[in-house]
Amino acid sequence: MLNRVQASIDLKALQHNFSIARRYSSLKKAARVAAVIKANAYGHGLEQAANALDEAELFGVTDVREALTLKKSGTDKPILVLQGLIHEDDLKLVVEHNFQLVVHSTSQLATIDDTLSKLTLKAPLTLWLKMDSGMGRLGLSPQDYAATYQALQNKTYVDSVVMMTHLANSSMPESMLNTQQLQEFRQQEGQLQGKCITSIPSSSGILSELPVDCDWARPGIMLYGSSPFNFNEAHLRREQFGLQAVMTLQARIIAIKALKKGDNVGYCSQFICPQDMTVGIVSIGYADGYPSNAPNGTPLMVGGKKTGTVGRVSMDMIGVDLSDIPDAKVGDLATLWGADLSVDEVAAKTGILSYNLTCSVARRVAFEYI
Ligand SMILES: Cc1ncc(COP(=O)(O)O)c(C=O)c1O
Secondary structure, eight states: OOOSEEEEEOHHHHHHHHHHHHHHHHHTTOOEEEEEOHHHHHHTOHHHHHHHOTTOSEEEESSHHHHHHHHHTTOOSOEEETTOOSSTTHHHHHHHHTOEEEEOSHHHHHHHHHHHTTOOOSSOEEEEEEEOSSSSSSSBOHHHHHHHHHHHHTOTTEEEEEEEEOOSSTTSTTOHHHHHHHHHHHHHHHHSSSOOEEEOOOHHHHHSOOOOOOSEEOOOGGGGTOOSSOTTOGGGSGGGGTOOOOEEEEEEEEEEEEEOTTOEESGGGSEEOSSSEEEEEESOOGGGTOOTTOOTTOEEEETTEEEEEESOOOSSOEEEEOTTOTTOOTTOEEEEESSSSOHHHHHHHHTOOHHHHHHTOOTTSEEEEO
16 A cells, blocks of 8 residues: 655664764764664654664663663663653662663652662662753752762762763854853863763764763764754755755645636635646645644655645645646655755744654654665
């Protein structure tokens, strides 16, 4: 049976992008690379991504539930739970499976200490103690950091503590906040006795010139073939880093119409034909994860040619201008993004981040792994 909508996931491209992440990370002295595959590998498939990313030293997921799904899929790699404990019951599973855990608040520390001080663990835990160096989201304040880190290191239930932070603006490398965050981090690092294991950059930090030298890099979006930087900065697009598209999203043309100047296309007259036009109807909509706010002219490819959407996105249909693609026929596939059309370009046009676009591809879409 032919697919109405399909997402083809190129696992070789994923592996290729990981090798790029490895190369750039090594420029930051980061010998270890944690592949961030949370949120179902940014919508690409958790298990398939994990199997393909054999070279990664560790996998980063959001919560214990995702960690468990990944563990059950058979991976033997360490798994890091990036949001740490959501509920104290999570700790049982963390201990049982020896998950690594981000600890980002004193209340999480108290829960961990209350429970684990009374137990003798088969294997002590690796904790990633997060500092809020300026993101204003998760993490201990710099003032509390060094003392908490030292205390944690001496606990019997702890194997090692990774010193981590997350940069808010590394996709805007010129932002002063990067300098401030790195200063905070280095200051606390300097207060710790002995060499500690550190982790700073996500994709944008890895690919930028920021001084983020550390032991562990944590790439996410770049693994999926997206540039984390502003699409308008042509020198920072995915191809400049050698990144390859992992997801190609395609859908079928199900109708082609000859419309006259002044004719309406779709709901709420978002598009009125400015001249006589050929318009195709492609069977994909917001129920498939295509962004409902896509404006007229959002790029897509038909028959190897770039064209644009016309009219408002429906639940499972969009209109597309086929006036300059006379060979297009019902049954052909249109490409919404992929190897020939960067998801980053669609993101720039719609104002929906590439992260959001791939994460949103719906379950009813047929996924194929190539
Ligand atoms: C703590 C942490 N590290 C790394 C990443 C990966 O970021 P990116 O996908 O921008 O590479 C994320 C993603 O949100 C994160 O929260």
